[in-house]
Amino acid sequence: xxxxxxxxxxxxxxxxxxxxxxxxxxxxxxxxxxxxxxxxxxxxxxxxxxxxxxxxxxxxxxxxxxxxxxxxxxxxxxxxxxxxxxxxxxxxxxxxxxxxxxxxxxxxxxxxxxxxxxxxxxxxxxxxxxxxxxxxxxxxxxxxxxxxxxxxxxxxxxxxxxxxxxxxxxxxxxxxxxxxxxxxxxxxxxxxxxxxxxxxxxxxxxxxxxxxxxxxxxxxxxxxxxxxxxxxxxxxxxxxxxxxxxxxxxxxxxxxxxxxxxxxxxxxxx
Numbered sequence: 485x486x487x488x489x490x491x492x493x494x495x496x497x498x499x500x501x502x503x504x505x506x507x508x509x510x511x512x513x514x515x516x517x518x519x520x521x522x523x524x525x526x527x528x529x530x531x532x533x534x535x536x537x538x539x540x541x542x543x544x545x546x547x548x549x550x551x552x553x554x555x556x557x558x559x560x561x562x563x564x565x566x567x568x569x570x571x572x573x574x575x576x577x578x579x580x581x582x583x584x585x586x587x588x589x590x591x592x593x594x595x596x597x598x599x600x601x602x603x604x605x606x607x608x609x610x611x612x613x614x615x616x617x618x619x620x621x622x623x624x625x626x627x628x629x630x631x632x633x634x635x636x637x638x639x640x641x642x643x644x645x646x647x648x649x650x651x652x653x654x655x656x657x658x659x660x661x662x663x664x665x666x667x668x669x670x671x672x673x674x675x676x677x678x679x680x681x682x683x684x685x686x687x688x689x690x691x692x693x694x695x696x697x698x699x700x701x702x703x704x705x706x707x708x709x710x711x712x713x714x715x716x717x718x719x720x721x722x723x724x725x726x727x728x729x730x731x732x733x734x735x736x737x738x739x740x741x742x743x744x745x746x747x748x749x750x751x752x753x754x
Contacts, residue, residue: 488711489513489559491543491596492566493536497615497663499525500704501563501711506534508712513556515541515566543592553599558607561711562600564593564614570629571683572674581674582629589633594640601648610653613710614641618661618721621730622742625750626679626686645718654716658707661726662690662697682750689749698723 488505492498493514502514502525514536516522522538529536541552543566553559568588570581597612604610619627620634638657645655676683703722710720721727736742 485509485511486560487511487513487556487558488561488563489515489556489596489600490563490565491515491541491592493525493538494518494522495524496700497660497704497707498563498565499528500701501565501707502536503528503532503534504704504708505561505563505711506536507532508708510561510712511537513537513539513559515539515543515552517542543596544587546595549592549596550599553596558603559600560604560607560609561611561613562597563707563711564596564612565707566592567615567617568630569627569671570674571626571671571687572629573626573679573683574628576674576677576679577629578674581672582632584672585629585633586636589630590636590640593637597644601653604653605648605651608652610648610651611711611716612641612644612648612653612655613707614655614657615707616641616657616659618659618726618729620657620659622733623746624686625746626683642718656710656716656718656720658710658720658722659726659730660698660703660706660722661729662693663700663703663722664694664697681752685750685752698725 488510490498490502490512493502494516502512506512514525519538519540525538539552542548568585570585593614614637616638617634619631620638623631641655641657648655706720706722721730732745733742
């Protein structure tokens with residue numbers, strides 16, 4: 485049976501990805517930071533009539549990641565879903581703020597991917613799917629640290645993809661736009677200081693986006709498809725809104741289109 489390891493599964497996209505893969509006949513190792521807080525995942529699995537192997541993993545703990553891979557054995561599909569948000573522009577952000585974003589959104593992804601690659605390469609098949617964000621294609625005001633880490637992980641995966649392809653390993657990224665989940669509950673917010681008016685304009689605009697957000701269950705469908713399709717591709721978006729938004733940057737050769745759009749987000753009328 486095909487085995488998938490999915491990170492960040494206690495809620496949102498990770499939860500629904502785990503359920504979707506299990507319903508597709510994949511044996512799913514669903515990791516959470518704290519297994520005592522996995523009730524929603526357990527209940528969703530029971531409702532769907534599927535079984536999950538729920539394991540504890542703090543993705544930023546290198547030793548824990550290595551130990552987990554040693555214990556669970558061969559992984560055919562890795563879904564790097566765990567992530568962390570932050571609001572603040574560069575002058576507001578400490579080195580610790582920047583490092584926290586890199587640790588969760590970039591370094592932990594690189595580390596876990598590196599751990600599963602030898603087995604995939606030796607067996608001659610594998611699938612690496614990393615949930616990034618439209619913020620990995622389009623830099624956004626007051627998302628400096630978050631977008632920086634997401635840009636980095638997209639660059640990492642795009643560089644890795646052609647190197648591992650000859651070994652039967654497919655690499656994909658999935659870019660959601662606003663998704664209705666608990667992700668925003670854990671977003672770190674730096675003190676606004678002199679940027680308070682601009683930051684509030686950004687937050688107001690973001691709140692409006694999340695008010696019409698895609699459901700996590702719907703977004704997870706794209707992740708499941710990327711993980712199981714017989715016709716893999718590198719870049720996926722989870723909605724038409726994500727397609728339009730990512731397209732701002734991917735076709736913007738001089739950068740003026742993106743800056744023009746995002747500048748409107750923080751316009752205060754003064």
